[in-house]
Amino acid sequence: MAASDRTEPATPKRRQELRERGDVPKSRDLASVVAFLGIVFCLRSVGGGALDALTSAVRQALSTTHERTLDQHALLVQGSQAGMVVLRVVGPIVAVALLLGMAASIAQTGWLFSPKALRPEFSRLNPLPNLKRFVSAMGLIETAKAFLKILIVSYVAAVQISDASPRLLQAIRMDVVPAMGVVGEILYGLAIRIGLLLLVLSAVDFLVQRWQFEKQSRMSKQEVKDEAKQQDASPLVKSRIRARQRQLARRRMLEEVPRADVVITNPTHFAVALRYDPSEMAAPRLVAKGVDVVAERIRAIAREHDVPIVENPPLARGLFRRVEIGSEVPGEFYAAVAEVLAYVYQISRRRRAYATP
Numbered sequence: 001m002a003a004s005d006r007t008e009p010a011t012p013k014r015r016q017e018l019r020e021r022g023d024v025p026k027s028r029d030l031a032s033v034v035a036f037l038g039i040v041f042c043l044r045s046v047g048g049g050a051l052d053a054l055t056s057a058v059r060q061a062l063s064t065t066h067e068r069t070l071d072q073h074a075l076l077v078q079g080s081q082a083g084m085v086v087l088r089v090v091g092p093i094v095a096v097a098l099l100l101g102m103a104a105s106i107a108q109t110g111w112l113f114s115p116k117a118l119r120p121e122f123s124r125l126n127p128l129p130n131l132k133r134f135v136s137a138m139g140l141i142e143t144a145k146a147f148l149k150i151l152i153v154s155y156v157a158a159v160q161i162s163d164a165s166p167r168l169l170q171a172i173r174m175d176v177v178p179a180m181g182v183v184g185e186i187l188y189g190l191a192i193r194i195g196l197l198l199l200v201l202s203a204v205d206f207l208v209q210r211w212q213f214e215k216q217s218r219m220s221k222q223e224v225k226d227e228a229k230q231q232d233a234s235p236l237v238k239s240r241i242r243a244r245q246r247q248l249a250r251r252r253m254l255e256e257v258p259r260a261d262v263v264i265t266n267p268t269h270f271a272v273a274l275r276y277d278p279s280e281m282a283a284p285r286l287v288a289k290g291v292d293v294v295a296e297r298i299r300a301i302a303r304e305h306d307v308p309i310v311e312n313p314p315l316a317r318g319l320f321r322r323v324e325i326g327s328e329v330p331g332e333f334y335a336a337v338a339e340v341l342a343y344v345y346q347i348s349r350r351r352r353a354y355a356t357p
Contacts, residue, residue: 006218011227018217019112025213026108027206029198035101037195042093044188108206149201153194160190250294253325256287257298258305262344265309270316271295273302274329276341283328284337289320308344315340 010018018024161168164186171182219227257263260273261284273288275281290298302309315336323329329337 005220005222008219008221008224009214010217010219011224013227014217014219022112023213024109024112025206025210026105027202027209030108030202030206031101031104033195033198033202034104035097037192037199038096038100039093040188040191040195042096046092145205149198152197152201156193156197157190160186160193164189250290253288253290254297254301257301257307260287260302260307262340263298263302263307263309264312264316264319264340265295265299266313266316267311269295270313270320271298272316272319272323273298273307274319274337274341281328283334284341285328286319286323286325289323289325291320308347310340310344312336312340 167182167186171179174182256275257273260275263271263273265271269291271288271290271294272286274284275287276284288298299309301307315333319329319333322333
């Protein structure tokens with residue numbers, strides 16, 4: 001499909017598919033540059049203490065070497081002690097670099113775990129497609145960007161070293177420790193300038209990558225229409241969904257029957273359940289209704305929970321056809337419903353009177 005046909009932005013479904021494949025806009029160098037700057041700042045902060053710790057460990061090891069027999073056990077002890085010192089010194093710096101690199105990656109792509117991107121693709125081992133990718137327009141652009149970064153970094157390094165050349169000449173005449181301090185200051189300034197420059201270039205590269213991603217992920221109008229059709233469920237699935245919804249609604253309706261005050265029947269075909277609470281309702285409310293099988297189920301639940309059942313075919317049919325579940329009884333049925341409720345309440349009072357000793 002021609003690129004000119006892809007005029008529509010990617011849909012959320014298309015973006016999710018690309019994300020599952022690990023295809024997200026990001027700069028490959030941004031995380032590395034952030035980690036590099038973290039290492040530089042850590043060395044600036046704890047470099048002196050780290051150097052003192054390493055120097056002290058080396059001096060202690062050398063001072064006690066002549067007192068010990070250099071057998072295998074002694075070498076293992078010395079090696080383990082040196083490893084612990086290096087771990088205490090280098091470990092925090094490496095941890096900071098890893099955390100900063102992860103934070104930079106998450107800032108670009110968010111939390112992303114793509115199993116599809118981890119699957120091995122043996123086609124990548126074929127040198128011919130890789131060679132074509134290298135000589136493609138995108139490959140040439142990436143190569144040009146790499147050379148441009150090298151030239152810029154080399155220029156900045158050359159300018160920095162040229163400006164610091166008088167201090168380097170003075171450091172030659174100093175003792176070792178002061179000279180190392182001067183060289184360290186110069187290297188720190190050089191690393192900060194290079195790191196900040198690479199950080200700016202990486203941020204620009206991220207914006208370019210994002211623009212290219214939006215451009216390459218565009219869809220044609222036909223693809224958008226096809227995706228919309230695929231998302232629409234088939235008639236069979238829709239009918240099953242509606243049947244499931246009706247089943248859930250029927251179940252909730254039948255759960256209201258035990259709380260009803262009366263069930264009015266046809267007596268066999270129709271059944272409606274009414275509930276009336278003067279403190280909550282302005283008029284009696286229809287809580288359940290059904291025909292044939294559902295009507296029989298309503299009657300069975302009513303008998304099971306001692307809900308009165310009254311036969312009134314005209315009222316049952318009228319309420320069934322005119323009143324929806326959860327709605328109050330309209331005014332045209334007030335008189336008939338009031339008569340039924342009065343009859344039910346009278347029976348209930350008589351039952352309570354007979355049950356009282």
